[in-house]
Amino acid sequence: MKIGEKIKYILDEKNLKQIDLIRFLLGKEDIEGSERTRFSRYFSGIHEFPNEYIIKAAIFLKVDPKILLTDKKEIIDHNAQLYTKIVPIVGNSGCSVPCESYFKDWYDDTDETTVYSGDADMVYAIRAFGDSMEDYIYEGDICFFEVLKNNGLEDGEVVHYSFDFGSDNQDINGIKVYKKNPDGSIYLKPLNERYENIEIDKPEFLKASRLLHIQKEAKKF
Known part of the structure; x- marks a missing residue:
């Protein structure tokens, strides 16, 4: 067909x-x-x-x-929960995680957009910058992220992160792997061994969203 x-x-x-x-x-x-x-x-x-x-x-x-x-032809499923919508590309990976209210007002004509298909709600896209996540994410890749209420992140998920105002790390943001130590503390791990882990001493300041899609399915590390 x-x-x-x-x-x-x-x-x-x-x-x-x-x-x-x-x-x-x-x-x-x-x-x-x-x-x-x-x-x-x-x-x-x-x-x-x-x-x-x-x-x-x-x-x-x-x-x-x-x-x-x-x-x-047989994969056409009219009961599927997937839907297609236009989402904003908010910038490069060196930008902050957008807040929930952003998704009510992002439709400014100057915003660059792309298309997302899935069942997630608050979704945005960014362009990866740098090489800290190679050989999984490369500079220029369009990455789709879901803003999570009350975090809900799992160990090993790839995230786009930033920090609220008042944190010692408020000028740091990017894409890393969200990791938990045995004692429950959190750190952000690059995949490129040339870069060091980022220890999170005040997790209440951390803002992070879950990777949904690049040009392949997201996975844990």
């Missing part, structure tokens, strides 16, 4: 109109006859569905883009 055919299938399953999707993709209300014909050929599989529209089509359909890109 081609991408256009799969989109038509999902439109029918969700009782959505092709014309509304075309309006969404082209960003205008009035659709010309030639444009209807062109998209009709995409939906019928006569012509390949353009790559430039795939992510936007997934957003309109509220499905994971992987569903459109896979060759397997």
Whole structure:
């Protein structure tokens, strides 16, 4: 099943109109006859569905883009809890973890954005900077993080961290592995052995969010 055919299938399953999707993709209300014909050929599989529209089509359909890109029809699960949304890229890894209220007001037109598919709520993206997490995260990688209420971090998870004002480490932030000592104390561990661990003497100042995705699944160390 081609991408256009799969989109038509999902439109029918969700009782959505092709014309509304075309309006969404082209960003205008009035659709010309030639444009209807062109998209009709995409939906019928006569012509390949353009790559430039795939992510936007997934957003309109509220499905994971992987569903459109896979060759397997049977993975289309309309009861799945995954959803696709636009999230902000807040900067490089040397920036602070955004607060909860940020996600109500981030939509400033100057913000750079990307697309996230999953069931997490408060999600943002940053570009990795430096080499302290090689050979897992490389400079320039887009990393997706979830802001956690009351922390809830587990030993071995990769986190984006910063410190509240008043901490001795308030100017330090980045990406590291969240680790717990046997006595319950916390430290942040780089994967590159050229860098030292960061001991956390006042965990109440630590702000950290969990890595969800880079270009591969997050893992523990």
